[in-house]
């Protein structure tokens with residue numbers, strides 16, 4: 001696969017299929033996965049995760065602005081949001097999916113995050129996707145070849161520590177409007193900085209997903225939400241069929 005090959009205006013089925021097969025082969029999986037069995041390999045919880053993100057996306061499908069994600073990891077939610085956007089808003093070129101991550105995992109735990117917990121990889125350097133970065137780029141490349149007007153970017157990755165990259169991005173892009181903010185970096189500091197800089201940019205009716213809200217394993221995320229809103233805590237809702245996101249807000 002040649003990542004420098006620019007996408008055409010129309011999807012290129014054969015190229016995408018071949019590229020995905022290459023990625024699967026590198027993981028020791030044969031092309032038979034595409035013979036009509038792909039969904040059989042998804043567990044109930046995988047389907048639930050996709051449906052929760054879909055339900056959230058449906059709430060904002062007719063709002064202006066982009067989807068912004070803090071915490072990309074290997075790109076599952078980022079690519080799902082981009083695919084939803086491409087399905088629902090294919091002709092709207094004003095919106096994109098912007099993902100922030102250092103791709104090196106948690107920088108440091110603060111007191112608010114509770115102690116290290118290896119069962120959920122909560123430690124400095126936990127949830128690193130460093131070794132997956134090239135594969136993520138390949139998936140974004142294939143996504144661009146699999147959609148209309150693939151030559152116009154739909155996904156932006158902003159690499160770096162959220163503590164710096166988010167305030168810098170906001171200063172450099174004063175026109176940013178957000179229809180959905182997915183807070184999925186699990187920890188106190190980046191969640192609080194995300195709320196401080198990005199919540200004001202969420203349009204009325206926009207949705208803020210709080211992936212680990214009310215999770216005992218990651219108390220820092222709930223604490224950041226409490227510290228940011230204080231006594232003006234908005235109503236926090238929940239999709240009843242799955243644990244994540246732990247809560248979500250519809251901004252009034």
Ligand SMILES: C[S@@+](CC[C@H](N)C(=O)[O-])C[C@H]1O[C@@H](n2cnc3c(N)ncnc32)[C@H](O)[C@@H]1O
Pocket residue numbers: 070071072073074075076077078100101102103104105106107127128129160161162163184185186187190
């Ligand atoms: C739980 S994962 C995100 C999962 C992803 N949304 C998905 O659907 O698979 C958390 C991510 O937050 C990132 N992260 C946490 N703190 C960060 C920080 N201060 N700066 C940049 N990225 C950070 C980690 O690198 C990790 O990739």
